[in-house]
Amino acid sequence: MTTRIGVVTFPGSLDDRDALRAVKLAGAEPVSLWHRDKDLHQVDAVVLPGGFSYGDYLRAGAISRFSPVMETVIGQAKAGMPVLGICNGFQVLTESHLLPGAMLRNNHLHFICKDQKLRVENADTAWTADYESGQEIYIPLKNIDGRYTADERTLDELEAEGRVAFRYVDGNPNGSLRDIAGITNAAGNVVGLMPHPEHAVEPLIGTGRTDGLGFFTSILKRLVSA
Amino acid sequence: MARVVVDVMLKPEILDPQGQAVQRALPRLGFDGIADVRQGKRFELEIEGPADEAALAEIRKMAETFLANTVIEDFTVRVEDQQ
Numbered sequence: 001m002t003t004r005i006g007v008v009t010f011p012g013s014l015d016d017r018d019a020l021r022a023v024k025l026a027g028a029e030p031v032s033l034w035h036r037d038k039d040l041h042q043v044d045a046v047v048l049p050g051g052f053s054y055g056d057y058l059r060a061g062a063i064s065r066f067s068p069v070m071e072t073v074i075g076q077a078k079a080g081m082p083v084l085g086i087c088n089g090f091q092v093l094t095e096s097h098l099l100p101g102a103m104l105r106n107n108h109l110h111f112i113c114k115d116q117k118l119r120v121e122n123a124d125t126a127w128t129a130d131y132e133s134g135q136e137i138y139i140p141l142k143n144i145d146g147r148y149t150a151d152e153r154t155l156d157e158l159e160a161e162g163r164v165a166f167r168y169v170d171g172n173p174n175g176s177l178r179d180i181a182g183i184t185n186a187a188g189n190v191v192g193l194m195p196h197p198e199h200a201v202e203p204l205i206g207t208g209r210t211d212g213l214g215f216f217t218s219i220l221k222r223l224v225s226a
Numbered sequence: 227m228a229r230v231v232v233d234v235m236l237k238p239e240i241l242d243p244q245g246q247a248v249q250r251a252l253p254r255l256g257f258d259g260i261a262d263v264r265q266g267k268r269f270e271l272e273i274e275g276p277a278d279e280a281a282l283a284e285i286r287k288m289a290e291t292f293l294a295n296t297v298i299e300d301f302t303v304r305v306e307d308q309q
Contacts, residue, residue: 059295066292095295102297104236107243149240149298175241 003223005216006033006043008073008089010064014051015086015198022198023047026216028223035067044223045082045126046073048089050142050196060103060145061091074098082126082189082219087143090182090192099183099192100158101150106143107175115207116141116195117169118181122162125188126222130214136169137211139195141181146194148176148183158183166193228277229307230285234294235266269293270306277305 005028007019020030031043035053040046054063064070070092077083077098085093093099106112115138120131131137150158155178158164166182174194182193197212199205206212236242242264249263269289273281286303294301 058293062292062295094297100297102295104240104298105243107241109243109247147241151297175243 002029003045003220004029004031004041004043005045005047005219006031006040007047007049008033008035008069009049010035010051010053010067012052012055013049013088015196016049016051018196019047019049019086019198022201022212022216025201026213026220028216028220033069035064035069038068038072040069040072040076045084045219046076047198048073048083048085048092049198050087050089053088053092056088056145059091059095060088061093061095064088064092065095070096077185077190080187080189082222083191084127084215084219085190085192086196086198087146087194090194091145093190093192098190099185100154101148101183103145103194104147104149105145106147106173109144111142111144112146112173113142114140114173116173116181118166118195119169120165121167122165122184122188124162125165125184125191125218127191127215127218128165128184129222130218137214138200138207138209139197139212140199140206141173141195143174143194146174146176148180148194150177155180161186165191166195228273228275228281228305230271230273230277230282230303231306232269232271232285232289232293232301232303233266234269234289234299234301235264236298237300240298267293277308 023030200212245263245265
């Protein structure tokens with residue numbers, strides 16, 4: 001049986017096609033999911049892609065969080081289904097309270113678009129097992145609401161439990177507290193990050209490297225061996 | 227009919243670079259003496275019935291779950307126009 005990985009399209013999603021392509025390049029079967037459809041069509045994992053779902057109205061991710069598909073995704077994620085939130089998808093995950101904290105406007109107020117150096121801090125999650133802890137990777141970063149924020153207690157808890165999954169290296173691009181680029185839930189099945197691994201899966205495009213492919217091969221291995 | 231206003235503001239400890247940008251622009255425009263600016267959102271809700279305790283409780287619930295993200299924002303609810 002092939003491994004099915006769903007990618008949700010919200011109105012205003014931009015990177016759903018790239019995410020589907022990354023899933024395919026990793027060797028899994030990509031499945032398009034629609035925001036108004038509660039049915040996850042028997043997928044084994046879900047990617048919430050980047051973009052500006054619902055125009056970022058109210059707050060980034062605030063309206064998507066209440067879409068029919070998210071009702072099912074939230075329930076399944078709590079039951080252990082792997083979910084990866086990229087950029088806007090990360091914002092949806094924090095708005096859904098599947099991950100703690102919130103994203104705010106970049107401290108310098110500018111839209112960023114650059115190749116960003118990251119350090120993989122936790123290589124034990126469902127989406128990072130193909131990396132090594134401490135490995136440095138280059139992943140494109142493009143957003144305006146990318147400043148990760150949480151209260152001190154939550155930040156200390158994340159650090160103590162090894163739940164900071166990725167940290168910005170060589171300069172903090174947006175004022176994220178403690179240089180946090182991505183985090184995981186306690187179980188390691190839900191991961192969110194601001195940079196875009198789906199844009200770094202082929203040498204011809206993006207960073208010219210394939211540092212992002214590991215997210216998709218990690219989850220495939222996890223699901224096949226499960 | 228009544229109008230209920232929900233004001234949503236970033237929590238005091240959260241950096242508000244948009245407010246800071248506004249504050250920095252003021253002297254250039256000839257407006258002096260403003261020490262700090264914080265930017266927020268205002269929602270005006272026209273409700274069908276009276277703004278009684280039940281209606282206000284419902285609006286507080288709405289503000290807490292949707293209009294504000296209480297991880298980063300505080301909100302206030304007040305009746306502006308009771309007819």
